[in-house]
Amino acid sequence: MLADDERRELRAWRSRQALAVCVLVLVLVPLLALVVIAIARDLPNLFRSPLFLLLPVILVWLWLLGRSPRRWLKAGEDERAADIRSVRGEVAVDARRGAGLIAPSRYALRIRNEIFEIGAFWAEQLIPGKTYTVRYAPHSRAVVSIARQGAAADPVEAGADIDLTRRERDLLRLIAEGLTDKEIARELNLSPATVRTYNSDLYAKLGISRRTQAVPVADRLGLTSAD
Template sequence: MSTSIASRRLSVLVVDDHDIVHWGMRLVLVQQDWVERCVPATTGDEAEDRARRYRPNVALVDLFVGDESGTDIARRVRAAHPSTRVLLVSGAGRISATAARAAGAAGFVTKDRSAAEIVEAIRRIGAGEDVFDAPPSPADGGAGAAGRPAHQRLTGREHEVLQLVAAGLTNAEIAAELRLSPNTVKEHASSMFRKLGARNRADAVVRAQRLGVLN
């Protein structure tokens, strides 16, 4: 890493709907000599406004902010200030690197990490690196699968469709990404909705986040 990048002072936007997260991250970040400013936002509207106003180098965005999708917020932040690099973070559920990148994010880490590790991930994102937690081991898809809850019996393709739905892609965009026909994507999505007990795309993302299905 060059000296100029390493010594660069960063402005960090923290997007989360929990006050304790803002308090904790601000407490930790302001102690870093490479942090110039820590800006909080609790909604997508606030995140977009503050990205435009403060032009942060990095945005730390929770994967689920209230009823809003972190991937949608990531897009809004990037639209407001395209040079902002987004690090998605979640305490429940995961997102693939492919889906995260489709939303414009440069990284994803879980809240299982220590504060020091999350701060280091922010620093690395600000230095131009991509940072993605390793995905968990695939769930057992063989014998015994029928005894698992329906949401745990999603096929590999249904998982891929779910991840891209969570990233905000349309069926046509998912079809192009996965090299499938739109009708095939619709069939996979319908099956995935049924297994999750979801009414629509937004409900599927909400349920998947809460069940920890997005991986």
């Protein structure tokens, strides 16, 4: 079953796919049609037209976002089914560097016989060769949580020898108090997306994978006291 954090992560992932679908349908497809029509009307000057340079950029973005509609639908299936799968093993991360807006960088996580696309904030904190447990939605293959094995044998002991920044301590305290990402964003004057990124970084640092595991850590650090 999907944990609350994992469900929120899946919904955020689906929202990103929905945004890509909007860009695809409302911007790229109409723009491509306009460029093709303009080029067709002025074929003798094809290679001198700036539209000829714009066409490859549009085609690259169509290729990059072409899977988004299917991913958006599949993520909906995963959310309704509340199903989850996991795989455990040593990880490797492949960085597929892009060229700015023409082809943005992408990261591929390889674990056992599985390959997943992941965001930069996860790619930067994974240690190649170390053992992790990756939980993912089966239809969309959206990664919803990554936990390093052996990073903290007991979540209650996590944080004892880890130096947390003031922002991380504030975040941990608010998580332990049961605030949602949106409520934490209002408290810290951040966007919900930024809070989710900080959450992932904090979880990796503490060796935890769920919100409930943050409570004993915060208690151990004295962050749940009345003052």
